[in-house]
Amino acid sequence: MTKQISELALLTPSQMNDIDREAAKTTPVIQLMENAGWAVTREILKRYKPCSVLVLCGPGNNGGDGYVVARLLAKAGWPVYVTAIAKPKMRSDVARVAGQWTGTVISNSASYIEKVGLVIDAIFGAGLNKALDLEITNLLRKAKHVVAIDIPSGVHGETGQIMGYAPHAELTVTFFRAKPGHYLLPGREYVGELVVKDIGISSNTLSKTSTRCWLNEPGLWKIPTHEITDYKYSRGIVSIVGGSQMTGAAKLSAHAALNTGAGLVHIFALGSADCYSASSPCFIVDKDSLEIALQDSRRKIWVCGPGLLPEEVNEILPKLVAAKVKIIADAGVFQSNQSELLKGASIITPHIGEFKRVFGDIEEDKVSAARLAAQQTGCVVVLKGADTVIASPDGRVAINQHASSQLATAGSGDTLTGIIATLLASGLSEWESACAGVWIHGEAGFLCEHSWPTAEDLAQNLGNARDNAAR
Ligand SMILES: NC(=O)C1=CN([C@@H]2O[C@H](COP(=O)(O)OP(=O)(O)OC[C@H]3O[C@@H](n4cnc5c(N)ncnc54)[C@H](O)[C@@H]3O)[C@@H](O)[C@H]2O)[C@@H](O)CC1
Numbered sequence: 151m152t153k154q155i156s157e158l159a160l161l162t163p164s165q166m167n168d169i170d171r172e173a174a175k176t177t178p179v180i181q182l183m184e185n186a187g188w189a190v191t192r193e194i195l196k197r198y199k200p201c202s203v204l205v206l207c208g209p210g211n212n213g214g215d216g217y218v219v220a221r222l223l224a225k226a227g228w229p230v231y232v233t234a235i236a237k238p239k240m241r242s243d244v245a246r247v248a249g250q251w252t253g254t255v256i257s258n259s260a261s262y263i264e265k266v267g268l269v270i271d272a273i274f275g276a277g278l279n280k281a282l283d284l285e286i287t288n289l290l291r292k293a294k295h296v297v298a299i300d301i302p303s304g305v306h307g308e309t310g311q312i313m314g315y316a317p318h319a320e321l322t323v324t325f326f327r328a329k330p331g332h333y334l335l336p337g338r339e340y341v342g343e344l345v346v347k348d349i350g351i352s353s354n355t356l357s358k359t360s361t362r363c364w365l366n367e368p369g370l371w372k373i374p375t376h377e378i379t380d381y382k383y384s385r386g387i388v389s390i391v392g393g394s395q396m397t398g399a400a401k402l403s404a405h406a407a408l409n410t411g412a413g414l415v416h417i418f419a420l421g422s423a424d425c426y427s428a429s430s431p432c433f434i435v436d437k438d439s440l441e442i443a444l445q446d447s448r449r450k451i452w453v454c455g456p457g458l459l460p461e462e463v464n465e466i467l468p469k470l471v472a473a474k475v476k477i478i479a480d481a482g483v484f485q486s487n488q489s490e491l492l493k494g495a496s497i498i499t500p501h502i503g504e505f506k507r508v509f510g511d512i513e514e515d516k517v518s519a520a521r522l523a524a525q526q527t528g529c530v531v532v533l534k535g536a537d538t539v540i541a542s543p544d545g546r547v548a549i550n551q552h553a554s555s556q557l558a559t560a561g562s563g564d565t566l567t568g569i570i571a572t573l574l575a576s577g578l579s580e581w582e583s584a585c586a587g588v589w590i591h592g593e594a595g596f597l598c599e600h601s602w603p604t605a606e607d608l609a610q611n612l613g614n615a616r617d618n619a620a621r
């Protein structure tokens with residue numbers, strides 16, 4: 151079921167801190183901690199049979215949640231041991247919940263950790279501020295089955311980077327909203343099953359922080375569905391520049407556009423038009439010059455780059471920019487250190503290698519890098535990968551997890567370009583087209599019957615994928 155946009159918000163640890171502080175005005179922190187502990191315990195009871203449990207508690211509120219889980223599991227009859235990785239501050243809320251633990255405390259759990267059925271990682275959560283030290287790393291390395299509270303210790307909540315070491319959790323229970331680090335790689339690989347639980351914090355508190363990041367799921371966009379009054383021009387026209395030598399890319403983009411529901415697809419061929427005309431009776435292959443094509447005011451959406459040589463891009467892209475059409479730029483447009491070339495495009499879709507070629511190394515994390523590139527170029531940036539990041543020049547970011555490695559096939563990027571162009575031609579904004587396009591691309595992969603689809607197989611599923619994105 152489509153979610154509300156506010157449910158898709160991803161909060162950085164510092165934004166979550168703001169929310170926690172706001173929530174604490176009406177609900178005491180100790181109560182929030184109890185609620186968090188309850189939430190984690192319930193998820194454990196749903197999934198695991200009673201077994202021996204070791205709860206590793208850190209010095210902060212994450213540790214506090216751990217003490218509550220220990221108490222509740224022990225109450226349910228499970229054999230529970232606690233190790234305080236660091237002592238909580240005296241008279242703090244954490245110290246109070248720690249004081250309520252009357253069961254076994256093990257000061258050195260190195261010999262136990264391999265033997266227990268389950269390890270609860272309550273060492274660090276949102277407060278992680280440096281790499282895990284060797285002692286904690288060596289201990290965690292021995293854990294076999296881990297449930298993480300909030301986030302596996304060592305995964306940075308904002309960037310998904312691993313701070314020294316992190317355990318591979320089977321289950322992570324987080325609170326209120328997920329964090330970017332749950333979905334960004336490499337963090338995502340450490341989280342296991344992710345469950346987001348309500349712990350009594352009102353959604354209204356979201357207004358106390360400026361949410362700029364969302365999970366890329368239906369709810370972030372509104373896609374037009376079939377209307378009785380539709381005609382081909384109302385569904386939108388996509389124009390694609392076809393290379394003179396590498397002709398497959400434009401054809402794949404064009405097929406994807408038609409299958410996603412474009413009303414009309416033109417190919418403007420830079421070399422011989424024949425190979426394009428022969429490939430499908432549904433394409434219109436331009437016979438006239440680019441200038442004449444651009445005079446048609448209905449042709450506002452152009453794909454430029456797939457299958458184009460650098461010299462072809464250098465000739466065509468400035469003309470498209472000058473004509474003020476909306477451009478989805480990919481592949482051939484990504485030339486060494488040439489970010490200036492991209493100004494005037496609407497959406498760019500580089501993979502990591504192309505991104506680095508244009509913008510240089512990713513100094514921080516993918517989200518910051520994509521945001522910066524979006525501000526620099528004025529384009530919506532789709533930084534492609536297993537954790538595709540979509541960034542808008544106004545600072546909005548979406549992180550996509552709705553994709554599988556089925557998409558890692560030749561021509562898959564050309565397919566994505568055609569999908570995004572079609573959505574843009576249907577009247578969606580650049581941001582919505584990019585977000586929805588990335589999701590539909592992933593969905594088309596999931597809908598493939600066989601596990602090793604070609605780009606043409608993906609195209610077959612685009613109509614259904616679009617319908618699913620509109621639900
Ligand atoms: N604040 C609230 O209202 C709530 C917070 N909750 C929990 O509280 C957590 C956040 O609590 P905190 O802000 O106390 O943060 P943490 O519990 O994550 O830990 C913070 C403490 O650990 C230290 N630390 C961080 N990284 C370290 C490292 N690598 N090595 C050694 N020490 C390190 C910090 O200096 C600080 O003293 C959340 O992850 C969540 O689990 C929940 O209890 C729900 C309510």
Ligand SMILES: [K+]
Nearest residue numbers: 271274301303
């Ligand atoms: K944790």
